[in-house]
Amino acid sequence: MTGPLLTTDVLVIGGGLAGERCAIEAAAAGHEALILSLVPPRRSHSCAAQGGMQASLGNCAKAEGDNPTVHFLDTVRGSDWGADQEVANIFADEAPIAVRELAHFGVPWSRVKGGKNQYFIKGEHVEIDEALENDGLIGQRDFGGTAKWRACYAAAGTGHAALYAVDNEVVRLGITVRDRTEAVALIHDGGRCLGAVVRCLRTGKHFAVLAKATVIATGGYGRIYGQYTSNATINEGTGASIALDTGVVPMGNMEAVQFHPTTLSPSGILVTEGCRGDGGYLLDKNMHRFMVEKEPAKQELASRDVVSRHMQQTMRDGNGVDSPYGPHLWLDIRHLGEKHLRTKLLEVWDICRDFAGINPANALIPVRPTQHYSMGGIRVNKDGEAYGLAGLFAVGEAACWDMHGFNRLGGNSLAETLVSGRIVGRRVAEHAAGVTLRADTGIAFDAMKAAEDRAASWLARSGSGRNIYEIRDALGEVMMGKVGIFRTGDELNEAVTEIGQLLDDCDNAVLRCKDPGVNPELGFALRLKGMLRLAMTVAMGARARTESRGAHFRSDFPLRNDDEWLNRTLVRWAMDASEPSFSYEPTGIIDLPPGHRGYGSDERIEMQRSIGKYNETVVDEQTQHGRLPSSEAMGSRLKRGAWQAYSQ
Numbered sequence: 001m002t003g004p005l006l007t008t009d010v011l012v013i014g015g016g017l018a019g020e021r022c023a024i025e026a027a028a029a030g031h032e033a034l035i036l037s038l039v040p041p042r043r044s045h046s047c048a049a050q051g052g053m054q055a056s057l058g059n060c061a062k063a064e065g066d067n068p069t070v071h072f073l074d075t076v077r078g079s080d081w082g083a084d085q086e087v088a089n090i091f092a093d094e095a096p097i098a099v100r101e102l103a104h105f106g107v108p109w110s111r112v113k114g115g116k117n118q119y120f121i122k123g124e125h126v127e128i129d130e131a132l133e134n135d136g137l138i139g140q141r142d143f144g145g146t147a148k149w150r151a152c153y154a155a156a157g158t159g160h161a162a163l164y165a166v167d168n169e170v171v172r173l174g175i176t177v178r179d180r181t182e183a184v185a186l187i188h189d190g191g192r193c194l195g196a197v198v199r200c201l202r203t204g205k206h207f208a209v210l211a212k213a214t215v216i217a218t219g220g221y222g223r224i225y226g227q228y229t230s231n232a233t234i235n236e237g238t239g240a241s242i243a244l245d246t247g248v249v250p251m252g253n254m255e256a257v258q259f260h261p262t263t264l265s266p267s268g269i270l271v272t273e274g275c276r277g278d279g280g281y282l283l284d285k286n287m288h289r290f291m292v293e294k295e296p297a298k299q300e301l302a303s304r305d306v307v308s309r310h311m312q313q314t315m316r317d318g319n320g321v322d323s324p325y326g327p328h329l330w331l332d333i334r335h336l337g338e339k340h341l342r343t344k345l346l347e348v349w350d351i352c353r354d355f356a357g358i359n360p361a362n363a364l365i366p367v368r369p370t371q372h373y374s375m376g377g378i379r380v381n382k383d384g385e386a387y388g389l390a391g392l393f394a395v396g397e398a399a400c401w402d403m404h405g406f407n408r409l410g411g412n413s414l415a416e417t418l419v420s421g422r423i424v425g426r427r428v429a430e431h432a433a434g435v436t437l438r439a440d441t442g443i444a445f446d447a448m449k450a451a452e453d454r455a456a457s458w459l460a461r462s463g464s465g466r467n468i469y470e471i472r473d474a475l476g477e478v479m480m481g482k483v484g485i486f487r488t489g490d491e492l493n494e495a496v497t498e499i500g501q502l503l504d505d506c507d508n509a510v511l512r513c514k515d516p517g518v519n520p521e522l523g524f525a526l527r528l529k530g531m532l533r534l535a536m537t538v539a540m541g542a543r544a545r546t547e548s549r550g551a552h553f554r555s556d557f558p559l560r561n562d563d564e565w566l567n568r569t570l571v572r573w574a575m576d577a578s579e580p581s582f583s584y585e586p587t588g589i590i591d592l593p594p595g596h597r598g599y600g601s602d603e604r605i606e607m608q609r610s611i612g613k614y615n616e617t618v619v620d621e622q623t624q625h626g627r628l629p630s631s632e633a634m635g636s637r638l639k640r641g642a643w644q645a646y647s648q
C-alpha cells in the first residue's frame with residue numbers, strides 16, 4: 001500500500017537557515033518550492049547559534065582594515081589548508097552582503113556605540129574610542145583565529161534572530177512548509193535525482209515528492225557522538241545518510257569533526273566563543289590561565305581545534321577540576337560585569353542560570369570540549385551540486401562545499417548558511433528553469449515501497465535483540481572515546497570493529513513499541529543504521545588519514561603532511577557493500593601556499609610538488625571523482641595573489 005505522489009519545482013529538505021535561504025532564492029525566481037522539516041522551521045538547530053556571524057564589515061576600531069581578502073586568509077589558515085580556496089574566496093566576498101541583507105530582513109544586530117567603550121583584550125581591561133561616525137553601524141566582536149574583530153552578533157542569540165527573520169521571508173513569499181516530515185530516501189536512477197520519499201512523523205505514512213531539483217539542507221550529524229555533542233537531538237544526519245545510501249554520492253572529509261572548547265559540563269550545552277571573544281578566559285583547577293603559555297599570540301582565541309586540544313591535554317595532565325561527571329575546566333567571565341552579561345551575552349547568562357544554576361557574574365562556569373560541528377558532509381561543487389547525481393544539491397552544514405576544510409572558524413557557519421543559501425539557491429533556480437520534471441512514477445513507487453517495507457520489517461521483528469537506545473549510547477561512547485580530540489591508529493581500529501558490531505546489533509534490534517503511527521522509537525530505529533554508517537565513514541576516514549590537520553589529530557602522526565595529505569577524503573558506500581570505499585581528490589586550486597597558521601604547531605611536512613604542478617591536476621582529478629561542471633570555470637572566482645598585501 002503506497003502513499004501519494006506530489007510534485008514541485010524545487011524540493012528543499014531542511015528548514016534551517018541554509019534550506020530556507022535557498023528556498024527563498026528559488027521562490028523569488030518564480031519556482032514552486034516545498035520545504036520539509038522534522039520540526040517547525042524556527043526550531044531548527046540554526047536557532048541555537050549564539051555568538052555571531054563573520055563578515056568583514058570593518059565597522060569598529062578593532063576591525064579597521066578588514067576586508068574579504070583578510071577574511072579569506074583567516075578562513076584558509078583556520079581550515080589548516082584543507083579548504084577549497086576558491087569557495088573560501090566566494091564566501092568571504094559575499095558574507096558582508098548576507099549580513100546586510102539580514103538587517104534588511106529585520107535582524108536586530110547589536111550596534112557600534114560611538115565614543116569611549118570598555119573592552120577586555122587578552123585578559124586586560126582596555127578603553128577604546130569608537131569613531132562617532134561609526135555610531136549605529138552593525139557591531140562586531142572578536143572570535144577565534146581571526147586577525148580582526150569580524151563577528152556580527154545579536155547579543156548571544158544570533159541564530160535565533162537570523163532564523164526568525166529568514167523564516168518571516170519564507171512566510172511572506174508563501175513558500176509551502178511541511179513540518180514534522182522526514183525525507184527517508186532519495187528517488188534516483190543512479191545518474192539523476194528525481195526527488196525524495198518522505199515519512200510523516202505524525203501518522204507514520206509515506207509519500208513521495210518528485211522535483212526538478214532536490215536540495216539537502218539537513219544540518220550536521222553531531223548526534224553520532226551521543227551525549228557528547230552541543231547539537232540538538234534532531235541532528236542525526238539523515239540527510240547525509242540518504243545521500244550515502246544512493247551509493248553514488250560521496251561524502252567529503254567525514255573525519256573532520258569539530259570539538260568546541262566551551263560547553264557546559266556535564267550537559268554539553270554550548271557557551272559561545274563570544275565569551276572568550278569579549279575577554280573571558282580559561283582556568284585550570286589551580287586557577288591558572290594555561291592558554292597564555294600554550295598559545296602566547298592568540299591565547300584563548302586560537303582556533304577551536306587548538307584550544308580544545310590544549311584543554312584536553314590540561315585535563316589529561318591532571319589539572320582538570322574533578323567532578324562526579326569527570327574532569328572539567330573553568331571559563332571565567334565574571335570580570336565582564338553583569339551589565340555586559342545581561343546585554344551582549346544575554347543567552348549565556350540565561351543558560352548558566354537555567355542549566356547550571358549559577359550566576360556567571362560571580363561564579364566560574366564549568367566547561368569542557370565537546371563535539372560541535374561537522375566539517376564533512378555531502379560533497380558538492382562550488383554551485384552546491386552533489387558529485388555523482390545531477391539535480392541533487394546540498395547546502396549548509398549538511399554539505400562539504402568546502403570552505404572549512406579541517407577546522408571551521410567560529411562565526412563562519414552562520415555566514416556560510418546564508419551566503420551558500422543565496423548562491424546555491426540561484427543555481428538551483430537556474431537548474432529548475434532548464435529541465436522538465438521527470439515524473440518517473442515507477443522509480444518513485446518502488447522507492448516508496450522499499451521505505452514502507454523497511455518500517456514494516458522493524459515492526460515485525462521479534463526476539464531478544466538489543467534495544468536501539470543502548471546501541472545509540474554505545475555508539476556515542478565509541479565515538480567520543482576513540483574518534484575524539486586525540487586519535488590513534490589502535491583506538492581507531494577498535495572503533496571500526498565496535499561500530500561494525502553495532503551495525504550487526506542494529507540489524508537484529510527489536511522495538512518495544514509496535515505502533516506504526518506516532519512512534520518515536522520506530523522513527524529513531526529508521527535513522528539508526530544511517531547514523532552507524534556515517535560513524536563508520538568518520539572512523540575509517542580518520543584511521544586512513546595518517547597525519548594531523550585541523551581538528552583531525554593523530555597522536556601517532558602528529559604532523560600535518562602537505563606532501564601526502566593535501567587532499568580531501570571522499571567516501572562512498574556502494575549498495576550492498578559491507579563497508580565504504582575511500583578515494584582522495586585535491587582540495588581545489590591553491591592560491592595561498594601551505595604555511596603556518598599563526599597558532600598551534602609550526603612543524604609540518606612540506607609539499608614537494610610545486611603549487612603550479614598541484615594546480616594542473618585539480619580539474620581533471622576532481623572530474624574523475626564525480627564533480628559535475630559548475631556554471632563558471634573552476635578557479636574563476638579566485639583573487640589570485642591578493643592575499644600577499646595582507647600576509648605577514
Ligand SMILES: Cc1cc2nc3c(=O)[nH]c(=O)nc-3n(C[C@H](O)[C@H](O)[C@H](O)COP(=O)(O)OP(=O)(O)OC[C@H]3O[C@@H](n4cnc5c(N)ncnc54)[C@H](O)[C@@H]3O)c2cc1C
Nearest residue numbers: 014015016018038046050051052183219396397411413414
Ligand atoms: C549550540 C550551537 C551554537 C552555534 N553557534 C554558532 C555561531 O554563533 N556562529 C556560527 O557561525 N555557527 C554557530 N553554530 C553552527 C551553526 O548554527 C550551524 O552550523 C548552522 O546553523 C546549520 O544550519 P543548517 O541550515 O545547515 O542546518 P540546521 O539549522 O541544523 O537545520 C537542519 C534542518 O533540516 C531538517 N531536517 C533534518 N533532517 C531532515 C530530514 N531527513 N527530512 C526533513 N528535514 C530534515 C531539520 O528539521 C532542520 O529544519 C552553532 C552550533 C551550535 C550547535
